[in-house]
Amino acid sequence: xxTEKSEIxxxxxxxxxxxxxxxxxxxxxxxxxxxxxxxxxxxPGGGFQGGVIFGASFILLVIAFGIVKAGDRFPEAVNTxxxxxxxxxxxxxxxxxxxxxxxxxxxxxxxxxxxxAHFEENRALGMDLVEIGIGITVMAVITSIFFNLVWKREExxxxxxxxxxxxx
Amino acid sequence: MKLxxxxxxxFVIFLGVLFIYVxxxxxxxxxxxxxxxxxxxxxxxxxxxEGEDNLNKGVIPESLxxxxxxxxxxLPSRVEPIKEGEWDAIIVPEEAEQDFYPKEQKYYLIxxxxxxxxxxxxxxxxRYIEEGEKETEVPNMVTYILADYRGYDTLGETSVIxxxxxxxxxxxxxxxxxxxxx
Numbered sequence: 001x002x003t004e005k006s007e008i009x010x011x012x013x014x015x016x017x018x019x020x021x022x023x024x025x026x027x028x029x030x031x032x033x034x035x036x037x038x039x040x041x042x043x044p045g046g047g048f049q050g051g052v053i054f055g056a057s058f059i060l061l062v063i064a065f066g067i068v069k070a071g072d073r074f075p076e077a078v079n080t081x082x083x084x085x086x087x088x089x090x091x092x093x094x095x096x097x098x099x100x101x102x103x104x105x106x107x108x109x110x111x112x113x114x115x116x117a118h119f120e121e122n123r124a125l126g127m128d129l130v131e132i133g134i135g136i137t138v139m140a141v142i143t144s145i146f147f148n149l150v151w152k153r154e155e156x157x158x159x160x161x162x163x164x165x166x167x168x
Numbered sequence: 169m170k171l172x173x174x175x176x177x178x179f180v181i182f183l184g185v186l187f188i189y190v191x192x193x194x195x196x197x198x199x200x201x202x203x204x205x206x207x208x209x210x211x212x213x214x215x216x217x218e219g220e221d222n223l224n225k226g227v228i229p230e231s232l233x234x235x236x237x238x239x240x241x242x243l244p245s246r247v248e249p250i251k252e253g254e255w256d257a258i259i260v261p262e263e264a265e266q267d268f269y270p271k272e273q274k275y276y277l278i279x280x281x282x283x284x285x286x287x288x289x290x291x292x293x294x295r296y297i298e299e300g301e302k303e304t305e306v307p308n309m310v311t312y313i314l315a316d317y318r319g320y321d322t323l324g325e326t327s328v329i330x331x332x333x334x335x336x337x338x339x340x341x342x343x344x345x346x347x348x349x350x
Contacts, residue, residue, distance in 0.1 A: 087323075108323070145332075
């Protein structure tokens, strides 16, 4: 299909079968990752597992399309912001418990977030929020580690063992 | 050179003696303050003949209460029979209106073995296993322990992953965005 476009990826990709299969599978992998994160309360799953699956979908993108095209789709500045966003959600939910209960509850006691009328259901919903936070952080970190490793490799291949210019 | 190896030998022997001295104090399996099992024996006992009738009526025998108090353990408030020869002793906290405090806690197991009644202490994890779904409305045991009862742990784990990501960025991120550094 888009063999010409994928030439930007410096020889990586360019195979019609790989690109088409990746393009078809990535949305389903991401949907499954969201399912695993949200389903953590009801069955096997949770933030760590779902985040890793979500990160794996971006790794598949890089393998199929090359780092440049995949990097355009998921810019690293946004990724770095996601790093801390997940931890902020987690810590923020914990702090919200203290604030909304006017100092009665402990940190991370989700029952005091008034989402529903029942203490127990509040705890379940608080747990879901926390799992989402974990998922975002894990996804961003997995993706970022892979992107950084691949960029480094690609750079040195391109410049012929480059990195000499950046002496400080 | 000989002095160094001699002092090294002395140091190793010193460490070994220190280790043996410390290891003496490591409690045996079945210590009341560790919880490796479902319940551990507190080595508090009394004759079964006196206590059994009282326990079936829902009264904890005086001598048993005295022995528990002697050990400075929390006193049980009431007793419920589970099956023949086994009773649960339950602690009802005074501040029952506080929602975050456990309302009632299954604390001791009194078990008849031979002609004696032995007092066991339930491991804290038993409450998470038995009451967790009721308290959190989440059927998955792993999730409610990970994200609720052990929420601090998971926050720490998340920050460890965050730190790992930041470290990889610092070490490996490409530097072409900073041309002015040249």
